[in-house]
Amino acid sequence: MHETDTQSMERDTPQRRAIREVLASTGRPMSPDEVLDAGKSLVKGLGIATVYRNLKLLTASGWLSPVNLPGEPTRYEVSGKPHHHHFLCRECDRAFEIEDCPGTQEFHAPSGFRVEAHDVVLYGVCANCKTR
Amino acid sequence: MHETDTQSMERDTPQRRAIREVLASTGRPMSPDEVLDAGKSLVKGLGIATVYRNLKLLTASGWLSPVNLPGEPTRYEVSGKPHHHHFLCRECDRAFEIEDCPGTQEFHAPSGFRVEAHDVVLYGVCANCKTR
DNA sequence: AAACTTTCGATAATCTATTATCATATTCCA
DNA sequence: TGGAATATGATAATAGATTATCGAAAGTTT
Numbered sequence: 385m386h387e388t389d390t391q392s393m394e395r396d397t398p399q400r401r402a403i404r405e406v407l408a409s410t411g412r413p414m415s416p417d418e419v420l421d422a423g424k425s426l427v428k429g430l431g432i433a434t435v436y437r438n439l440k441l442l443t444a445s446g447w448l449s450p451v452n453l454p455g456e457p458t459r460y461e462v463s464g465k466p467h468h469h470h471f472l473c474r475e476c477d478r479a480f481e482i483e484d485c486p487g488t489q490e491f492h493a494p495s496g497f498r499v500e501a502h503d504v505v506l507y508g509v510c511a512n513c514k515t516r
Numbered sequence: 517m518h519e520t521d522t523q524s525m526e527r528d529t530p531q532r533r534a535i536r537e538v539l540a541s542t543g544r545p546m547s548p549d550e551v552l553d554a555g556k557s558l559v560k561g562l563g564i565a566t567v568y569r570n571l572k573l574l575t576a577s578g579w580l581s582p583v584n585l586p587g588e589p590t591r592y593e594v595s596g597k598p599h600h601h602h603f604l605c606r607e608c609d610r611a612f613e614i615e616d617c618p619g620t621q622e623f624h625a626p627s628g629f630r631v632e633a634h635d636v637v638l639y640g641v642c643a644n645c646k647t648r
Numbered sequence: 649a650a651a652c653t654t655t656c657g658a659t660a661a662t663c664t665a666t667t668a669t670c671a672t673a674t675t676c677c678a
Numbered sequence: 679t680g681g682a683a684t685a686t687g688a689t690a691a692t693a694g695a696t697t698a699t700c701g702a703a704a705g706t707t708t
Contacts, residue, residue: 511628
């Protein structure tokens with residue numbers, strides 16, 4: 385076994401700023417590849433390793449939260465948002481935030497089961513893909 | 517590129533029967549490893565490759581349906597069940613079927629989005645794990 | 649600006665899940 | 679029952695996502 389990467393987010397770098405900027409301004413959960421693509425327009429030469437490193441650091445610090453959708457790679461969104469769920473577009477494979485939630489009490493598990501959390505995922509076509 | 521596995525499920529084998537039996541009798545979505553473990557009690561020496569092969573064939577034939585839960589390996593359940601969702605126990609990592617569903621109309625995506633399907637996943641502790 | 653430390657980028661390595669390979673064992677029909 | 683076709687089991691290979699490695703580049707402190 386080898387020792388893990390040692391990083392502490394002590395310095396202010398253009399790459400780190402770009403990654404934060406991308407996630408904050410896009411307003412929807414993004415995969416590492418999406419962050420890389422968007423980030424490249426802010427910092428030429430941005431590398432995927434840097435994206436992964438910073439997503440990990442920003443998640444560890446609590447600034448980002450992981451978003452897992454069935455059969456999809458992990459996406460990330462800025463933390464602190466009120467309870468919400470996600471929509472996955474089958475055309476462009478982008479995830480969106482949806483505010484509406486039926487409420488936990490609406491879901492019933494078999495008796496004897498304790499429900500502690502829930503996820504709702506909607507699938508379909510986003511507005512952008514519908515109009516083309 | 518090489519040619520893919522050629523199998524057509526033409527023969528009746530103890531392994532195939534065991535895999536079907538396990539999935540039909542357990543009544544909840546099972547991962548390949550779970551199927552392997554349970555299947556071994558019916559057919560000594562059952563191999564993981566055989567499990568994967570038959571899960572694939574049974575899915576292609578429509579007898580099984582894949583069940584994807586966030587961040588979890590694909591599970592499989594017998595097809596034909598009425599609309600339902602799943603519960604994932606955080607203790608034993610087993611998935612269960614839950615019949616209750618708020619209904620598609622309860623979920624609202626942003627205007628301009630077309631919702632075609634939805635998934636609900638409950639997380640918590642199953643009855644079995646609660647009692648120990 | 650020098651020195652020091654952190655971070656970056658390219659890429660190799662790792663990890664988990666799944667599929668391919670292939671020699672052996674089975675099934676099933678003649 | 680003989681035999682061709684199919685299936686199995688062990689394991690190598692593959693695939694996708696993520697992490698580690700390491701020399702170069704950049705930030706930070708003095």
